[in-house]
Every structure is written in C-alpha cells, then in structure tokens.
Amino acid sequence: MSKRPENEDELQKREAIGVIRASRFVRKYSHSHHAITADTVREIHREIFKNAWPEIAGRYRDENIEITDSKHLPPHHSEVAKQMLVVEQQFSARVQSLKESEGILSAFQLKWKRKTKIVIARRWLKPTRLATLSRLKRLFMTASLNGIKG
Numbered sequence: 787m788s789k790r791p792e793n794e795d796e797l798q799k800r801e802a803i804g805v806i807r808a809s810r811f812v813r814k815y816s817h818s819h820h821a822i823t824a825d826t827v828r829e830i831h832r833e834i835f836k837n838a839w840p841e842i843a844g845r846y847r848d849e850n851i852e853i854t855d856s857k858h859l860p861p862h863h864s865e866v867a868k869q870m871l872v873v874e875q876q877f878s879a880r881v882q883s884l885k886e887s888e889g890i891l892s893a894f895q896l897k898w899k900r901k902t903k904i905v906i907a908r909r910w911l912k913p914t915r916l917a918t919l920s921r922l923k924r925l926f927m928t929a930s931l932n933g934i935k936g
Contacts, residue, residue, distance in 0.1 A: 790840060800838035808833035822877060824870040846870070
C-alpha cells in the first residue's frame, strides 16, 4: 500500500491518475460482459483512490460524514453496505428489463426484415404466368413461417 500524499497538489494528481486508471478498468470490464455489482463499484473506487487515499480505497466508510454546503445527508455508515446491495438489485432488474425489451425489439426488426425481403423479391421477380406467381407466394409464405435469417 502506498503512502498517502503530503500535500493537496500531490493528492489531486494521484486522484486524477486514479480516475484515468478507473476509466481504463471500466472500459476493459465493459468488454467482459460481466454483471455490474456492488463489488464492481468498490473495485472502481479502489482504482481511483489506492494511491491517493489507500486507507479508504475500495472500502465502505466506517464513520459518518457531512458534506459541506449541501442539503444532502449521507446515510449512516452502518447502512451503506445494505443500501449498495439494494442499488445492485435495482440495477440488475433494470438491466434485465432492458434485455427483455431488446429481445422484443430484435424480434420485431427481424419480422420487419422478412416482410421487406418478400416485398423486394416480388418487385424484382415479376413472374408473367399466374401459376408461377402462386408458387412464389407459397414459397414466400413457407419461408416466412420457417424464418428467413437476416
């Protein structure tokens, strides 16, 4: 564990470097497709503060704090871990809802693509005989029911 900086300028430099390090962590983590959890948030906090405030980096606070010039009252330190778990569950539910919405949208887009392909095919083929047209209609209907891949 590194030593805490002696002055404000050094502290701010270390925090800025920590933010850059944390943004790299987030970028890499986003490509992993792992769930974002309270532990992920703590890991980001650890990346930001491990060289600036090593004693608090990646940990929930163990004392109450006040924010100067703010009406916001932070939760009691004993409630922070519980509240983070609630936020994690809410976030997970929201992500799941978005995945379900995305699945519905994807199905709609696929259905729309199928209809578009059929219309385009009808325009370009333009069969001259009625029997050929009926066969094409059956072919397109069968393809629609079985699923045309985009």
